[in-house]
Amino acid sequence: MMAGFSGPRIRRTALLLAGAMLAGTAMAQGAPDADQTPGKKLDVPQNVTIFGKTDPNVYKPTAIVNGEIITSTDVDQRLALVLLANQGRATAEETDRLRLQVLRNLIDETLQIQEAKAAEVAVASEEVDQRYTMVAQNFRRTPKEMSEYLRTQGSSDRSIKRQIEGELAWQRVLGRKITPFVNVAQEEVQSIIDRLNASKGTKEYRIGEIYLSGTPETMQETLQNAQRIMEQLQKGGSFAAYARQFSEASTAAVGGDLGWIRAGQLPAQLAEAAQTMQVGQLAGPIPVPGGISILVMIDERQVLTADPRDAVLSLKQLAITFPKGMTQAQASPLVARFAEETRKITGCGGAKAVADKVGAEIVDNDQVRVRDLPPQLQDILLKLQVGQTTQPFGSLEDGVRALVLCGRDDPESANGPSFDAIMAQLEDERVNRRARRYLRDLRRDAVIEYQ
Template identity: 50%
Template sequence: MRVLVHVNNGVAKAPRIGRKAFLAVALAGIASIATAQTVPDQRVPDTGLNLPANFQFFGKTDPNIRKPTAIVNSAVITGTDVDQRVNMIIGVNNLNLKPEERDQLRMTVLRQLIDEALQIQEAKANEITVDPKEIDSGFNRVARNFQKSPEQMRAWLKEVGASERSLRRQVESDLAWNRLLRRRININVGEAEVKAMLERMEQSKGSEELHVYEIYQNATPDRAQEVYANMQRMITQMREGTPFDYLAKTYSEASTKAVGGDLGWIRPSMLPEELATAAAGMSAGQVAGPIQLPTGFSILYLAEKRKVLMADARDAKLSLRQVSISFPKGLTQAQATARAGEFATATQAIKGCGDVAKVAQAQGAEVVDRDGIAVRDLPPALQNMILPLQVGQVSAPFGSVDEGVRVLVLCGRDDPTAVNLPSVEQVQAKLEDERVNLRAQRMLRDLRRDALIEYR
């Protein structure tokens, strides 16, 4: 379920309890991403509140400093509940958080637990309950996705300071909320609408398409300053090496958080104008934000670009032969450079893959063969170096003093086939998901507005 109002083009379906919903997968190169600046300066965006230029505080100056516990319509969320969920997130993602980052995570988890309580309560008010056996099945499914038995999963949760109860509560809220959505929301997408979308896709063949990830947070005028500052801290964490998808799963208020903020492949015109403008100036691997939207703020990560319905050269499957040498310990930089130069001269003279064995033997090099490697599975720098090569050609030498120097010889390439239009069923499901997500966001927003929440 993706409950992000301003993004109506994602393909994520209702979240299923599983490893993908809990396990962060570090995005390659995120620690060294360049930041595409889309905010001209560090001023807080206009909130429309007509705030005075000079003022003083009366009473508590930081209402966010509170113990992370709450009573939600009589349901109690304890400090232990918060700590156990925090520990589970840290354990799953193998994080080493600073004290201030842990405090921020605790407040985010509290908001998530409040939402879960509201979802379960609303489901029960509509006579929807989740049988304990179903929760057992959900818990066991998560354990299998982590390649653990239920007993091993319980032991692991205890080891990291979490609990089975915390995970079971998350399973229950997901099951209850999705059932409530299916009961309340009836979306019908007509054949004419599906046909029109397929025609638009065909007309856009060859235009640019982006693979985008997003962190979105809603910001009412009274919270704009707080949310903007939080997102600036997230960008700082990314620069320090925190994976984008961990931050999305932890802090995003879009349901794409379940898949690390992944919006899938989309055309810029399908994004809100503010996000489309930011994405237009980005290169693959860049992050932009915080970007102000009518309903809040977003951070974008652009993973890749491609042409709509056109085969992507990076999907080609390669047969590669790697030739490598290592340097003995104690070799000086000058000696290593000289040896690498000799190796480069010899390998650049290779005449096709059949000539590799002879050159390798003369250089005392090791040869490794690999077939079926997709270009996109190589590091970005190697992708750019391999793509122009013809069969039989050799890459430039690369490596280091510690790990040795190597070259790649291209022995074969299977180019990708043409990309087909999605099926009618796929397009219909996508349109239905968009509308369900919009309705779900509104439902949860109304529940928050009407709830009685007492913080302690």
């Protein structure tokens, strides 16, 4: 399956939890590798007797990977990031399962970093620090403040920096050993452009995916893991955070985002699910060739057709905040007065006077896409005329806001993906296949001791 062409590329480094915890494009891994040689099936009898009491699937929380130690602290600090993204909603049993998965992820990460060192691929500490600073900025913190915050949550800046290093190192190894040997013919790209033009007006979807691989022998365990992840997502867990930690697709680095994709580009099982999903809805676990997928519908639109939600708005925001400890009853008269005064705004020129009158902060933004706003506000703003104001919205904790529509640039037409974008996506698809095989080989050859 090929992902949408507007999504990020495999060679682009993502930042751990940066977007996922502030809110919530490669293949969906639907097909096995084309040049993979089938191996012999295991000769396992139907009725077996287990000798001894040790459960081989229950590992202790540390490991030595080719002589490099993964400590219990490493596991606990990375686990804390997952639990933080999940707002702490995990039972003791689920936490134990997550700990085992985190250990597996750390083993893969260690193998990737080791392979980079063996290939003499370097990642400078200054570059890791720069990426970490960007993570902190996404949380509106300085790096020092971010490090202190992580410590209060049972994690550390070292854990995030380690993951950043692993992502950068692995991408550079792929860039040296795989990417230069992947070729896409111009005829293939043109064929896709022709199909897109023929599909104008049909629906396409922006989908997030968590993909877990499995063999016939391990598929039942893979399904159980997917079911546990689905349960946590249904309880409010961050899809992007779970994708970063557990998905085995290259899109894990971007929170599982496949980009824009049409149903015909998906495996049949995923296409069927996508066509029945609403924006924000989860689906899964869904068996696909080679594993299990969990989907979330991020957005939908029509192929090569202008969408009103692609309009760019010029907005003024008026906002009032409440002192800590103020009750709902105490805040209600202030909200009522704010609502009454903002209703009197008849144009953006009068917004400042109203803001001064009610003690509101006013902020301008001239480049707001309707699509990027919460769904509830999208419908409201699309119905407003220039100069009109939304009704107040917000909460006691976050404050109350109103938006004044100062201008709107409607989309004239919808542009399809460029030739270069399609070429890049096809290359990424093939790099992704080979990268999965590469990591499987590293696991197979590794000496791993569980402590």
